[in-house]
Amino acid sequence: MSRIHLESRYRVPTLTLALSGTMALGCSAQDAADLGDTALARQEVTNLANLNVAAGSVKIVNTYAPLAADVQQGAAAVTVPPSTLGALSLAAGDLLMVYQPQGAQITTADDGSYGTVSALAGAGLYEVFRTSGSDPQSGRIQLAPGCTLRNGYATAGKAQVIRVPRYRQVTVQPGVDAIPHGVLTAAAWNGTTGGVLALRADTLRVDGEIDVSGAGFSGGKPNPGSGILSTDEVAYRSTDSATGAEQGESIAGSQADYDNLAGRYGRGAPANGGGGGNNTNSGGGGGANAGDLAAYTGDGVMGSVQLFGAAWMLDPAYLAKGGFTASSGGGRGGYTFALNAQDPTTVGPGDPSWGGNDRRERGGRGGHPLAPDASSRVFFGGGGGGGEANNGQGGAGGAGGGVALLLSKVVTANAGGCINAAGLPGGDSQGDGAGGGGGGGSVVFSATSINGVNVTAFGGKGGDNNAPGAPIFGTGGGGGGGFIGAPTAAALQPELGAGPAGIASSSSATAFPPNGGTDGSAGVSKPFGGALPVCLPADVSVTYIAAPTQVRVNVPVKCSVQVANAGPEDAENLKLAITVPPSTTVASEPAGPGWTCTRAADVYTCTLPALAAGAAPSALSFYLAAQPSAAETLKSTANISADNAEPNLNNNAASIAVAIDRTEIRGDGFTCEAAGPGRASRSSGSQALALLMGIAVALRLARRRVGAEK
DSSP: OOOOOOOGGGOOOTTSOOOOGGGOOOSOOSOOOOOGGGSOSOOSOOOBOOEEEOTTOEEEOOEEEEOOSOBOTTOSEEEOOHHHHHHHTOOTTOEEEEEOOOOOEEOOOSSTTTTOEEEOTTTTBEEEEEEEEEETTTTEEEEOTTOOOSSOBOGGGTOEEEEEOEEEEEEEOOOBTTBOOOEEEOOOOOSSSOOEEEEEEEEEEESSEEEOTTOSSOOOOOOSOOOOTTOOOOOSSBSOTTTBOBOOOBTTBOHHHHTTTTOSBSSOOOTTSOOOOBTTTOOOOOOOOBOOGGGOOSSOBOOOHHHHHHHHTTSHHHHHHTSOOBOSSSOOOOOOOBOSOOOTTTSOTTOGGGOTTTTOSOOOOOOOOBOOBTTTBOOOOOOOOOOOOSSSOOOOOOOOOOEEEEEEEEEEOSSOOEEEOOOOOOOOBSSSOOOOOOOOOEEEEOOSEEESOEEEOOOOOOOOBOOOSSOBOOOOOOOOOOEEEOBTTOOOOOBOOOOOOOOBOOGGGTTOTTTTOOBOOOOEEOOBOSOOSEEOOEEEEEEEEEESSEEETTOOEEEEEEEEEEEESOEEEEEEEEEOOTTEEEEEEEEOTTOEEEEETTEEEEEEEEEOTTOOOOOEEEEEEEOTTSOSEEEEEEEEEOSSOOSOGGGSEEEEEEEEEOTTOBTTTEEOOSSOTTOOEEOHHHHHHHHHHHHHHHHHHHHHHHHHHO
């Protein structure tokens, strides 16, 4: 029989958070190794005071550190540079997130396939877990017992660790008079750390703004030099800046990483980063995030076809495909430099009458879409590609949106608050190409109740070209929309608009302001029904007692099942399975405060939504009685589980064994008594069972009567 062991090192206050079960699971049940003398002693849950983001203030609540060494799946510790450990302000019992933004592999052929993701590898993987201690000398951080890493993480993929604060209530205040609303945000991605806002709370009230717009991948820069004005540059990737502008940062790496992948310059789109505009003066492509992988062509979405259909029909992509393009991912950058005034609705791209670089279709390709999944991978928005610049007047690509991971039971707003993860607009230009817009970021909720909050993950607008007069320069492509994930039960209606292409101010572009720049595609809102990769260990246990332990046939046995949670975290979605022995009468079904029990075949399944660390609810009680055909021993088992990781499986099951005494049993439960020949009466056990069942029926009738009166 399993007994409850409430070890002092797991005892925590009962005011610890109890969040929805969609936040648990995903961690191994194996015990983690101990750090020994280097471990921090404090094991309780670190609940901070309520967080209030006042009007007029901008607050960052996370701290960050890069991963110092690769770590394998199943590991029980991670390591950061010792010099960064103090900045994390990490204590035992705190939550930590590991996130790897990059590391994907792409094809590098100098053609339209360039940048296609051939393997995601560790890009986008993330998880959250409780910690149990750290070593300031080595920078080693121990996962709490019950948690091991569900993924491996690589330093080459710029994996980082992020302290995740937890609160009872977070309030982001609205604006007051001339004071703007409060803003809760993340440190921008700097190529090593940042880009992520992650927190845990009972209630998140957003009357102001949660904003990770532009906190993701960086945009490409305009190139510092250019080739010959009339040269037709068709390269998709190059190490020569004369070819075109920089490509946007992506899950495949930064611009410096592209130097090892055949070059950072050129119109090709590396993964979800936008391509750089090619010589001369074409616009950069928009970055991307979530979308339909099969619908990608790199040509973006031809916008406003009712107004500009005649001009679009002259575009090479329209002619090749026989229709207006509607590619997923980012938008394509606008055409190269045109010197002379012509009618864009009758004179197509590449016609020599345009002069200059003949207004060719050589803009940066739109970033490739990705397929995020809240239960395993989320992505930064890709950076937009830079505009080609031979005169130092080009626009840079816009940064992509960051990641917001909001682990809260309830998300609400009473004053029209908003949560934004947009890509930033591409940079405008004057006498050169404009930059592409950044791709939208990612927002992931654990809450099943989301009310009154506007949630957006737009792609960034492509940069405009503001050159006056007849010459026309390339506009920036729009960024693709981002990703929003919430539990299936959440009533969420997010906005996932695509970034529009920029416009040209040239008098020659009056009839066709996009000048070849296309819009990005909308992002993806995807509900999930499983669990987020969050490991919150809770040691749940069960004790099963029967009295008496030896009875006769038809004599009721009182059964009691006691469940407890030794912590250190609150247990979520507890499930207790109780078996019913064969040939047994259930005189009264299992019942207890807060529990809901149902029977299927010979098993009762009883559920409890939550159980605080250190708590033990009232026992479930019920009565069983052996029928005459029952075995010699009445045996039953009880098994308890929760959505949490389980640090100790040795106390999750218990059983009872009640011996059946048949020494006086004759026939169908009758005994012979000294009442004269041929006379028999039912045994006391049968009488007791009948009485007990009668009482149970009476109680059920009384409950129905009370319910009807209400």
